[in-house]
Amino acid sequence: MKTRGRRQSWCQYTGRVTAVVLGLASATATAQERFLIEGIFDAELHDTDSSSHLLSRNDGDLSYVGRVQLWSAYQLSPAFQVYALVEGEIEDASGETESEGEFEQYAIRYTHQSLPSFFIEAGRILGPLTVYSDRHLSSKNPLIGQPSTFLTTYPIGAQIGGSFGKFDYRAAMVDEPDIKPDFLSVEPGTAYRPVLGFGYSPVQQLRFGMSYTNGPYLGDEADEGLPGGSTWKDYDQDVLGFDFQYSAGYLELNGQYVRAEYEIPFSVEDSDTQSYYVELKYTFTPRWYGAVRYGRNQETAIEYSGGLDWAHQEVDFGDLEVGAGYRLSPATQLKVAYRNIQMDEDVALLGGTKNGHALSLQFSHQFDMRSWWDRLQASSGN
Amino acid sequence: MAPGVRNLWVWTLPTVALLGALWATPARSQPDAGASSAPGTLAGNIRITSKLAEQRMRFRLYPDIKPIAPPEEGQLREDEWANIVVYLKSTPALLEAQQSAPAEALEMVQLGETFIPHVLPVVKGSTVAFPNQDPIFHNVFSLSGTRSFDLGRYPKGESRSVDFDKSGVAPVFCHLHSDMSAVVLVLDNPYFAIPDAQGRYQIGNIPPGEYTVVAWHERSEEVEQRVTIRPGQSVELNITVPVEDDEDAGP
Known part of the structure; x- marks a missing residue:
């Protein structure tokens, strides 16, 4: 009996400690839902040319894309949440229908209860360097495409973030490069590297940000073509980025600039690249808005052809996308956008200059599955 | 007392009482504007x-x-x-009675990334102010048939107002924070109440x-x-x- 008593008290003690650690002790008396499922459905039509490196779809024939992104979160306690984002996509390519699904994100997030700006999350997270990524979902992206170079990534890692006064910060360790060259013939491998970010907001409508990362950008398949004694992890990218956001009234302005240096096998000098984009959105009426994004990318095409055969060449191109959106409802919108990519010079590594254009139409609808359930219950209850 | 006099009193008192009662009873049932229209x-x-x-869980995929x-x-x-709003559907009597009631100036505050109150019942013709009390931008909008508006982005300390001239439900959102929502319920008359705690x-x-x-x-x-x-x-x-x-x- 004594043993059982001790065990009970130990269990009670452990339970209390666990409750305190998880923040259960501070739960409010109000009943709180602990689970949600939300998502976005996108349907897209694209009419592109047939030879653009970055824009062509379906060999230039009219193509469609259907996409569902579902995210779910469970509140372990007021302080801890686990969440996951699943994406399923179907599209036609060269006359055949292709579909794929993937767990894009899954992580646990801790939010300090009395310091809500402080968070820690670990798992497969959104790449922290590219500030555009926060707006990549179709409900936030005012256009249809994503800016070249600044693509959304989902590395595995952990990050902390927060703010104090007019400053904010993020620090992360992630296993993939957050900025990937658009023209790299080797699939990047996984290796942890730091990502740091700082922000300063002199006034509410303006924020300047700065970010930095350094780490390998090649992958396993490059190892056999490297000088003796070196591995792909010895070839780093060094990325320094600056960004800004400004908004006032019906105007929103976003931009980011990165300068990246790449160590290239058998090359004496590093390859310098620079990319930026500036995006402007203006809301004309409660339902209508227009947006334009222009980016300039001075990248490097890095080609590994097996053996010790490495080549690289500068690729300089402009990327313009202009479009308009119409809100059918607060959760539903229709967008049309025209995108054009122009390369300045002939790029032999890419088989010549490959300019391109795309005309796209996107219907997107954001939903909350709980509200569907509520409506069903309400109608059956009456 | 002579018997005749006594008989007179015997008949007179009940007769007076009866007459008094007859006089009094119809008086109560007579139409009386003040009494019959006493509000309930x-x-x-x-x-x-x-x-x-x-309570719904609040979660942002990208904080x-x-x-x-x-x-x-x-x-x-x-x-x-x-x-919850309890209200009376309008009738001609209610519409007539409310004519003296002035349209109110009301507020729906943005505080802690929340609209406060979450549900705001107002009488048709009212003006609702949307002051931002958060140290971040908000962008209040509604696409409802009751009242469509977009107040743009404005910082802490600023306020924008909207007139609600048509009855109905006007769901209100923030462009910047998709988990912020509220409802302005525009009613035809002021006969409504929100229950207490x-x-x-x-x-x-x-x-x-x-x-x-x-x-x-x-x-x-x-x-x-x-x-x-x-x-x-x-x-x-x-x-x-x-x-x-x-x-x-x-x-």
């Missing part, structure tokens, strides 16, 4: 299901760079009764008559009941939202 009161308790009482602490205790009513409501000054009482909640079908308000009387009417079996009823 409608009061009662609102019962809500436990499911309806659950803001500068998130704001939720409203502190006391700044926001957390009971779900605060999101115990679910008790009261609507006073109601002209006598027959009315349809509506209990409204954004996540429920409207619950309607008929009620008769008699001059100067208080009518007790309890309503369950949404309608359900008693054994399933929550708080």
Whole structure:
């Protein structure tokens, strides 16, 4: 009996400690839902040319894309949440229908209860360097495409973030490069590297940000073509980025600039690249808005052809996308956008200059599955 | 006393009493503008299901760079009764009675990335201000048929206003924070009430008559009941939202 008593008290003690650690002790008396499922459905039509490196779809024939992104979160306690984002996509390519699904994100997030700006999350997270990524979902992206170079990534890692006064910060360790060259013939491998970010907001409508990362950008398949004694992890990218956001009234302005240096096998000098984009959105009426994004990318095409055969060449191109959106409802919108990519010079590594254009139409609808359930219950209850 | 005199008193007193009674009784039943139009009161308790009482979980897939602490205790009513509006459907009598009631200037504050109050009933013709009290931008908008507007982005300390000239439901959102939502319920007359934290409501000054009482909640079908308000009387009417079996009823 004594043993059982001790065990009970130990269990009670452990339970209390666990409750305190998880923040259960501070739960409010109000009943709180602990689970949600939300998502976005996108349907897209694209009419592109047939030879653009970055824009062509379906060999230039009219193509469609259907996409569902579902995210779910469970509140372990007021302080801890686990969440996951699943994406399923179907599209036609060269006359055949292709579909794929993937767990894009899954992580646990801790939010300090009395310091809500402080968070820690670990798992497969959104790449922290590219500030555009926060707006990549179709409900936030005012256009249809994503800016070249600044693509959304989902590395595995952990990050902390927060703010104090007019400053904010993020620090992360992630296993993939957050900025990937658009023209790299080797699939990047996984290796942890730091990502740091700082922000300063002199006034509410303006924020300047700065970010930095350094780490390998090649992958396993490059190892056999490297000088003796070196591995792909010895070839780093060094990325320094600056960004800004400004908004006032019906105007929103976003931009980011990165300068990246790449160590290239058998090359004496590093390859310098620079990319930026500036995006402007203006809301004309409660339902209508227009947006334009222009980016300039001075990248490097890095080609590994097996053996010790490495080549690289500068690729300089402009990327313009202009479009308009119409809100059918607060959760539903229709967008049309025209995108054009122009390369300045002939790029032999890419088989010549490959300019391109795309005309796209996107219907997107954001939903909350709980509200569907509520409506069903309400109608059956009456 | 002579017998004749006594007989006179015997007959006279009841006769006077009877006449007095006859005089008095019709007087009470005579039309009297002041008495018959004495307003009545409608009061009662609102019962809500436990499911309806659950607070929604707040989660952002991509948290803001500068998130704001939720409203502190006391700044926001957390009971779900605060999101219920009990109102009378308009009748000619109500419309006539309300003519003297001026349109009100009201507020829906943005604080702690929350609209406060979450449900704001207003009389048609009212102006609602949307002051931003958060140290971040908000962008209030509505696409409803009741009132479509977009107030643009504005910082802490600034406020924009909207006139609501058409009755109906106007869901309100923030472009920047998709988990922020609220409702402006625009009503034809001022005969409405929000229950207190115990679910008790009261609507006073109601002209006598027959009315349809509506209990409204954004996540429920409207619950309607008929009620008769008699001059100067208080009518007790309890309503369950949404309608359900008693054994399933929550708080």
